[in-house]
Amino acid sequence: MAEIILHHFDSSPFAEKVRLALGLKDLGWRSVEIPMVMPKPALTALTGGYRKTPVMQIGADIYCDTQRIALELERRFPAPSLFPFHSKALSSAFCQWSDTAFFQPGAGLSMGTNTGLPEDILADRRAFFNFLDFTTLEQQLPHLYAQFRAQLQLVEEMLDDGRPFILGEVAGWVDIQAFFPIWMCRGNIVNAAALLQDLPSLQAWEQRMLALGHGHSRPMSADEALAIARDSASVAAALVSQDAWPPLREGASVVVTPQDYGAVPVQGSLLRLNHSEVAIRREAPRVGEVVVHFPRNGYQVEAA
Ligand SMILES: N[C@@H](CCC(=O)N[C@@H](CS)C(=O)NCC(=O)O)C(=O)O
Structure with missing residues (x-):
């Protein structure tokens, strides 16, 4: 192949x-x-x-x-499998949550708080991310923090019975979907550490997710x-x-x-x-x- x-x-x-x-x-x-x-x-x-x-x-x-x-x-x-426990269709539905409710406020915070972004990237993304109103982004930050934190809370609660991954013993595409806005948050959002504190189950799972690596x-x-x-x-x-x-x-x-x-x-x-x-x-x-x-x-x- x-x-x-x-x-x-x-x-x-x-x-x-x-x-x-x-x-x-x-x-x-x-x-x-x-x-x-x-x-x-x-x-x-x-x-x-x-x-x-x-x-x-x-x-x-x-x-x-x-x-x-x-x-x-x-x-x-x-x-x-990326879809353990018969989770292929579930993962597809779950994507609607992670790509919008979770990713979009995270993207807003990344663009709105990360003042070091080069101008060409800002200009490109202003035209690209039509779900964000860049003229009022600064005023929206408290709301975006609240929305992003609400999704972090869901992830914490998905894991707080002590399970290693969202569906149980093994990782799958649902974990990757729930993880990627958090990965973006760590890399881009000012106050990431404060946003992610007091989420012990999420933090332990984050380490297990990083351990998946990237293949070769x-x-x-x-x-x-x-x-x-x-x-x-x-x-x-x-x-x-x-x-x-x-x-x-x-x-x-x-x-x-x-x-x-x-x-x-x-x-x-x-x-x-x-x-x-x-x-x-x-x-x-x-x-x-x-x-x-x-x-x-x-x-x-x-x-x-
Ligand atoms: N629905 C797409 C969304 C992909 C997406 O929005 N990617 C962002 C980067 S993370 C992007 O394309 N940004 C603009 C660019 O790379 O030109 C997917 O799941 O692949």
Whole structure:
């Protein structure tokens, strides 16, 4: 099988989710460092426009969004599982909480309290994070602290019967989802130590989460990753479900767009569509023919 290539940067909290999943599964992978702000010409050559971090590439298959990446890692490398105790669907629902109620106030605090951020990053994220009102960010800080602390309390209570991980004896994707805003908090939010005090179960679990590690990575250049895409063929089989919505045929020209922030449309020919995923085939000179995969949840699919 072609190598796992992760396109990411070190300080990305969403990339940390995937690095921990690679650690949980003890996998080897190649690391392509992408720019923190636009333009990202090599990444968008692979994805057709999707700009968020991270993106996983295996040969000519390009996986966008941590939800889709987790499903693919599990499909290709089932043991140990990211979804112990039959938690695949539960994890997908749990993501709605961690990506919004938990991550979003954390992102607001990261941007609003971390005064050392370079101006180019601030400018990029002001345009990108449409869920934050940057004109009143300073006044919102007390509310954002309260919201973030309320989610920390939930994590503490999930663990306070002494269980090592959220579902029991072993770690899974739900733990990684609950952990990544806390990882971001430690790295970015002023007063992180004060926010995270008096949460003994959470703090002990945080150490167990850090111990998952990141698997084994070796650097790769963006050019090498593009050449691998160009020289490989996708392994994705066509599959368009009869009951998928909207009703579209395989080969239809479609546009896939994240329905939240960073909503750059990606156009291609429909290869897979069901209730959990959508994949499109596209061709571009720098990468040849690739298949770009997204989760169904949170993505708009329309005829082009
Ligand atoms: N739903 C996406 C969200 C990814 C996301 O928001 N990533 C942030 C970085 S942590 C991002 O893309 N920031 C802007 C950038 O990297 O250009 C996922 O789960 O992968």
